[in-house]
Amino acid sequence: MTSTQHTCTIDSPVGPLELVAVDGALTEIHFAGTAPATQGDLDSDPVLREAVDQLTAYFGGVRTEFDLPLDGRGSEFQKRVWQALTEVPYGETWSYAQLARHIGSPTASRAVGAANGQNPLPVVVPCHRVVGTNGTLVGYGGGLDRKRVLLELEAKVRLNRDFGATL
Known part of the structure; x- marks a missing residue:
């Protein structure tokens, strides 16, 4: 089975964040250095859209917890x-x-x-x-x-x- 990966980059108070979603779960967030914000796959991936919405609320002081499907790959x-x-x-x-x-x-x-x-x-x-x-x-x-x-x-x-x- 082939995995489907979607990405986007958003601006934040800690600099650009690159978000990666694979098969319906958020799998990675990278500090993107000076990369400009890009819509990327935002419109085609509901997990990325929800992650952006929740991160925006977090950085705006509205959200204190996240409720996202996560799949951090590790031991x-x-x-x-x-x-x-x-x-x-x-x-x-x-x-x-x-x-x-x-x-x-x-x-x-x-x-x-x-x-x-x-x-x-x-x-x-x-x-x-x-x-x-x-x-x-x-x-x-x-x-x-x-x-x-x-x-x-x-x-x-x-x-x-x-x-x-x-x-």
């Missing part, structure tokens, strides 16, 4: 870590050790960090919410500046929601 351990990443609450951070304990592998902090670094769906699977044990920003495939922007966005939205302020 069973990586998939366990990636699933656990979706359980880190919006606007909060966990350490690699916390994440390792959460998946029932308390001595696997380094393996959790490696799996986190291989996350094929950044932003949607929020690997940016994982920090060093002392709370420092460490390791992010998109660079620490992007990680900082994402964490600041979530902190601002959460603060505004918790205290009823406006953006």
Whole structure:
């Protein structure tokens, strides 16, 4: 059976994001450097259209969770870590050790960090919410500046929601 792949590139506060969908599931998000936004296969793939809509709402401070069909390709351990990443609450951070304990592998902090670094769906699977044990920003495939922007966005939205302020 032949797989059908669709792509598009969107602008975001962390730079262009290239989205890839295969056979009805979002499979990859890449930080696209300076690539311009392209409609790509947006009109022909409902998963891409929904992903763009949800990412736009997330970056606009309206959405705090994603509800998309995902198919991050990796080992069973990586998939366990990636699933656990979706359980880190919006606007909060966990350490690699916390994440390792959460998946029932308390001595696997380094393996959790490696799996986190291989996350094929950044932003949607929020690997940016994982920090060093002392709370420092460490390791992010998109660079620490992007990680900082994402964490600041979530902190601002959460603060505004918790205290009823406006953006």
